[in-house]
Amino acid sequence: MTLPTPARGLSAVPSTLRIPLAARASGDRMFPQVAVRDAYAAGILEQIRDDGHALPEDRSTIYSILSRTRRLRSLAQDFLKLHPGGRVVNMGCGLSHYFQWLDDDKCRMTDADLPEVLALRRQLIPQINPRHDLRELDLTATDWWEQLALPPTRDGAPVFLFTEGVLMYLTPEQVLAVLATFGERAPAGSVLAFDAMCWLGVGRARQHPSVRTTGAEFQWGIRRATELTQPHPRLRLDSSYRVLQGLGLTYKLFAPVVLLLLGVSVYAVYALRAADGVDT
Template identity: 30%
Template sequence: MQKHGIFNIDINDVSSTMLLTLYCHARESRSADPIIDDPRAVEITAALNRQLAGSADRMYRDLADGKLNKKLITFITLRARQFDRYTQDFLSSRPDGSVVNLGCGLDTRFWRVDNGSARFYDLDLPGVIKIKRKLMSETDRYRMIASSVLDFRWMDLLKQHGSSPCLFLAEGLLMYLEKDSVRDLLLKLQTEFPGSELVCEVVHESVVNGWLKGAMNLRMQGELHLGQEATFVSGVRDGHEMESWSPGINLLSEWSHFDSDEKKLGWARLFGKIPGMRRVQWTVHYRLG
């Protein structure tokens, strides 16, 4: 299903979630003691406000009106900061390495982590990249790729740039893809870019098939006013499940929001004490050998 356009460019329900994360980054950047400092997100949301304010879409209007749940802002920005840290760690040992942000949305990580020599690729569906190109420009070290992550021809393009090994990031992407597709993607990344690393967010399979499914959908459609198709379709048992797909996939680390002692989590920190809650939606880091 296509959503109302931004700059008259239609995007689907899943792509529209990128606006939530962008607005969370911008709002947090303007708060006291910000978890993330993202001046580009502030600029971009200012440019988008006029587009969203007149929209027939409730979520768009809420964003333009500054209506955003504070806990959501904290969760989203803690995750973004953690992905920034993974990127900075990778670049500290490979200052001129390549980082590929899969399902990048309107995220501005390049400007948050750029070290002056890394190459950075932002990949998303063609409609999203069309919008992104209206808001920011490419440079010799920052490129956008307009493609589904599942149309593997983008990998040839990356290889033409001689970019290997790479750090692949998938922040808020894999849970929207069918499990077979996620598996094909990982195996293909492993074959095409040996020695690379992957940092990806995953959800537990109970969010997709089990007792947490209803609660998650209520939150996404009921509270956030996302479209019906913005729903999680694949999850994993644990961080080791993806390792079992190939002997070359090795789990390096896992991260949960509840590993942070961030004050802004407030009472939500208690969730981290409930068994299993640290592994409902979390981040995993693999080497693709």
């Protein structure tokens, strides 16, 4: 199958969607301990792999994608257990298909991304469930909350928002604005989960074996986890998860040293919660 222009004309950051797709399509055999069993990735990849773009081969990238997928999936599943029939939104969905894992016959899921990505997604992933929809989204816009038709007031039902492989490509100001909007607008109990690299990776996308071919650049990284709650007083850091833990003995031995020297993990998944009042 030869896809029309949208598959071949993705801009730099959207073109990175090939990286997690390829990792989920082939990574289970390499790392069975973090297998995700994606029923769709291989078929989707087969349809776009003739577009001339190289696919990721570095083992640490493939492992990290599988590991973060499992973590984000687990966080969303935990949320839905607490809030049956809740709303889940994947902000910057690319060609991922989390609904296959999260559908409990009650939840509502939105996959959201830029128009150029959704144009490709519609060709490759048919929408067949009325509880699963697509929405155009620009996270750098001031009205991104409205674009997703999220609760207009804080007394609405809690929502679970997540984004992967997206925030590091935004400027620090844009990321802080996203966190501040979540803190200001989200009903209490809502969760925002995302991956983030440490500050040392900023400006070094050319050194990343998979990202360097896309033309995208890392613009945001953190120095302290406390930075994540500073944009709004309602934000609480619920959890952090070192994505590369379990990769091997070298990481296990040096991860504590890196954490001490850099102030944060090299790469982690964080979960923020919106809360009213003071936690005890």
